Amino acid sequence: MLDSCVDIAPRPGAVPRADVFERPDDVLALIDLPGMHADDLSLTLEGGRLVIRGRVTTLRMEEYELVSAEYGVADYACTLVLPDDVDSDRIEANLQNGVLRLVMPRKPAGPSRRIEVARG
Amino acid sequence: MPERTRGQTEWFRHSRRGLERLQEEAQNLLGELGVRGFRARPFPPMNVWIGDEAVIVTAEVPGVEPASLDVSVTESTLTLRGERPAPQTGPGDVCTQRERDTGPFERSIDLPCPVEVAKVEARCVNGVLTLALPRAESDRPHRIQVRRAGGPQET
Numbered sequence: 001m002l003d004s005c006v007d008i009a010p011r012p013g014a015v016p017r018a019d020v021f022e023r024p025d026d027v028l029a030l031i032d033l034p035g036m037h038a039d040d041l042s043l044t045l046e047g048g049r050l051v052i053r054g055r056v057t058t059l060r061m062e063e064y065e066l067v068s069a070e071y072g073v074a075d076y077a078c079t080l081v082l083p084d085d086v087d088s089d090r091i092e093a094n095l096q097n098g099v100l101r102l103v104m105p106r107k108p109a110g111p112s113r114r115i116e117v118a119r120g
Numbered sequence: 121m122p123e124r125t126r127g128q129t130e131w132f133r134h135s136r137r138g139l140e141r142l143q144e145e146a147q148n149l150l151g152e153l154g155v156r157g158f159r160a161r162p163f164p165p166m167n168v169w170i171g172d173e174a175v176i177v178t179a180e181v182p183g184v185e186p187a188s189l190d191v192s193v194t195e196s197t198l199t200l201r202g203e204r205p206a207p208q209t210g211p212g213d214v215c216t217q218r219e220r221d222t223g224p225f226e227r228s229i230d231l232p233c234p235v236e237v238a239k240v241e242a243r244c245v246n247g248v249l250t251l252a253l254p255r256a257e258s259d260r261p262h263r264i265q266v267r268r269a270g271g272p273q274e275t
Contacts, residue, residue: 017219024212032220034180034247059250064169064176067232071165071180098182098247 016052016076027086027104033076034098041095045088050080052100085109163221164200164249170232172261175253177229182247183220189244193237193253199228200249234259 021028033041035056042053058073082088085106092103169176181189183204190201206222209215235253243250 018217019207019215019220020217021207021209022214022216023210028207030183030207030220032180032182032247034182037246059176059178061169061176064171067168067170067175069167070162071167097184097186098180 015078018078018080020080022083024106026106027083027102029080029100029102029104031078031100031102032098033095033100035073036076036095036098036100038095041100043093045091048082048084050082050091050102050104051077052080053077161221162227163204163225164227166200166227166229168229168232172255174255175231175233175235177231177249177251177253179249179251180247181244181249183222184244184247186244186249189249191240191242191249191251193235193240195234195237195256196231197228198231198251198253199226201226 016031016033018029018031020030031052033054033056035058036054040055040057044051044053054076056073056075080102082104083106086104087107088104090105094101164179164181166177166179169178177198179200181200181202181204184202188202190199192199192201201224203224204220204222231253234256236256239254241252
């Protein structure tokens with residue numbers, strides 16, 4: 001089976017760098033998406049996960065020769081597993097200067113409930 | 121291959137890999153401690169292209185306000201200076217993931233050929249800086265007419 005695998009050049013890094021902070025009232029995520037325009041970004045909730053996908057465009061460099069490259073340009077895709085207590089209806093997303101800022105408020109803890117124990 | 125030579129090659133390969141791993145771990149550790157200059161990946165990452173008329177440099181600078189970017193060019197060097205604000209955290213905040221470089225940065229690169237400093241164009245959109253640096257006129261490639269030797273004399 002391995003003999004039929006073909007080596008291909010992997011596409012340059014498509015998983016964006018992210019910082020995640022768990023705060024008392026919400027979860028804050030800052031995700032680097034350089035080159036991303038808000039129109040090309042898609043955020044969808046699938047189960048308890050936030051799926052982030054985006055297409056980027058880059059310059060055509062046909063008349064130019066590459067001297068050195070430290071980064072590759074590729075479409076982005078990443079998934080954030082949301083903590084159980086995040087209120088998915090109130091997630092706020094903001095894209096500025098290529099950084100996606102997500103604020104995910106937590107659901108307030110419900111009042112404690114006494115559970116009756118049946119006899120027998 | 122004689123047994124002894126192969127053993128040495130194996131050892132060399134293992135020790136090199138071990139050394140590289142040690143270097144990588146040391147870099148990661150120093151990076152985590154916030155020691156600048158030791159990160160494996162310099163900020164901002166840059167790509168350089170060259171054409172007949174210009175050098176193009178692109179840099180990924182997400183989170184940097186374009187107005188706060190300091191771009192300075194000499195005939196042969198490009199320097200980028202700026203700051204990436206760190207996320208503001210308060211007491212009770214727990215950081216579960218930290219991958220983005222933040223803080224002040226300064227980076228200089230050598231340009232592949234001389235450029236006309238006065239004609240540099242810069243644009244920064246969606247966290248990507250693009251610079252067009254026109255090549256110095258004397259440095260641009262020029263087509264050289266090749267005359268046929270032994271042809272009819274010109275009057």
